[in-house]
Amino acid sequence: MATVKLCDSNRDSAGDFIGECSVTQSCEPCMKTNVSKTATVFCKDCNEFLCDACKNPHTVYKSGKHDIVNSHDRKSLLLGVDMKGMDKCQEHDKEIEFFCHDHAKLCCSKCVLIHRKCDLLDEIANVCGQKRHELQAVKQSLINLQSEADSIITDFKHSETGLNESISKISSEVDAMRDRIIKQFEDAKQKLITEANTFKTSEVRFIENMRDASSNIKEEILKEVSMCCSVLERGTPSQKYIYSTKMKDKLNTIESILNKQHSIKSSSTLTVSFPKEVTTFLEMGDSVVILNCDRNKTAETSPISLSSLPRPITLELLVSVNLSKTEDDDKEPYLTGLDFLPDGRLVAVDNYNCKCIILNELLQRLGIPYKFNTNPCDVVCLSSDECAATLGKGKLVCLLSVSKDNVIRLTRIINTTSKFYSISCMSPLRMVVSSYDDPRPVKMLSVDGAESDFDHVTFPVTTYKIDESMCTYVQSKNTSVLTDRDANKVFMYDTLNGTSRAVTNNNIREPCSACAGPNDTVLVCSKNNHAIAHLTVDGDVLGFYPVDLKLPHSLCVSKDGTKLAVSNSATGAGKLQLYKISLAMS
Known part of the structure; x- marks a missing residue:
């Protein structure tokens, strides 16, 4: 041995x-x-x-x-x-x-x-x-x-350094946002005080004029009282008769002047009111700032429920209506934007007739449509009683209030730098919009009108024409979805990690409108083969569902994920349909 x-x-x-x-x-x-x-x-x-x-x-x-x-x-x-x-x-x-x-x-x-x-x-x-x-x-x-272990150790050291830097950056970002909010309030306060002082100057001048007029009337009345007393005490019968007769008309004149002055009210107090966005902001409490983490959690650290996994669906047609021209329409309706309110009512914009309408679960109109000055493109519901509509041609986004009794009112107009088409909700105070005739196809837009780009996302270097590309946003997955009609592609962008993937499939033909579907999935109108494509945010295809209308163009899913509304762009055969969504058994 x-x-x-x-x-x-x-x-x-x-x-x-x-x-x-x-x-x-x-x-x-x-x-x-x-x-x-x-x-x-x-x-x-x-x-x-x-x-x-x-x-x-x-x-x-x-x-x-x-x-x-x-x-x-x-x-x-x-x-x-x-x-x-x-x-x-x-x-x-x-x-x-x-x-x-x-x-x-x-x-x-x-x-x-x-x-x-x-x-x-x-x-x-x-x-x-x-x-x-x-x-x-x-x-x-x-x-x-x-060497591989050394590389991993180096990566973790970089991660630790990046984590420390990101925490420092978080503090500075929150401070910057706080300072911006404070400055906005200070600017608003100064504007308010200036307006109040201007109003006060005008109102004081008005009050002084009214007071002087009332004083003059009072002096005239005092003179007549003195005269009346003299006539009563020492006047002849003829004088009394003449004075009494003449004073009837004068009394009517004085009384009329006093009544008119009584009807004119001056503002003795001023109050201040705040937009609903501000009160909503305050109601959010400490949730107004949300921490995002881009680390991928393993099954051991973050168990996944089978019920929450993306699954194929089945569609059952509930209601179908033909979109015909009515008495108050100039053209046949063309619904280019749809979204559900939390209570189940459907909000739609009619591009050809410049209208915003509300429909019930039978797809019947409720209330009186709101009339725009130009053609609307899309609509999104931001809360239980507020919507936003894009008017791309006019470079406008209109904020609308929707009451429980179906009254639509314009609350604010946002002037934009680009022509926006599709619009989706990122948060109660921020939206994601697609643009056309602009080299930046997707942007973020706040309710106060601030436009911004995604920091970690590189979108295609393509200037789309109107109706060539649309987008939506899957909030829980921080994923922006962009369709490219002519390329027959659907792009998925992870806005936190900056990664992206392009989805192509023979059954995706001229994709247009997209929306978030059940269990954080994506539904896309596959226009040229009259179907709805069902995808995961990772780019996997879950299924394709033919719909009973030609050239589907717009769609939306109810907030509880149980209903799908679809409209089309077929001239002379316009339809609006409502489907029931069910998860497939396998």
């Missing part, structure tokens, strides 16, 4: 001779940089093979003593190595001496008694040279794994 071992079990061929075979050792520092150079020396203290180029840096820059010997000096390399128990049989705690090929097992002298009938049982001292060629590969694998 051999009693001498190589100085390192993961070095193949340490320069000694085994039988008739002489092997060459490579320089270990060079191997870490994937360079193969023959080792000429060996450091006994550091247990490391070195080439001539690495010898001097090794002794100069590496601490400790260095006993350098020639790598071909066989006697210098035949050193024992502490195998840390690896050369002991775990079962019998005896030194391993044999290898059973039949069972691929290392054996001690006691194990041999069990394996004595095996066909291939070798003494390690006799066959150790056969494994030499494999040891270099093992070492290279270990070196590669070490």
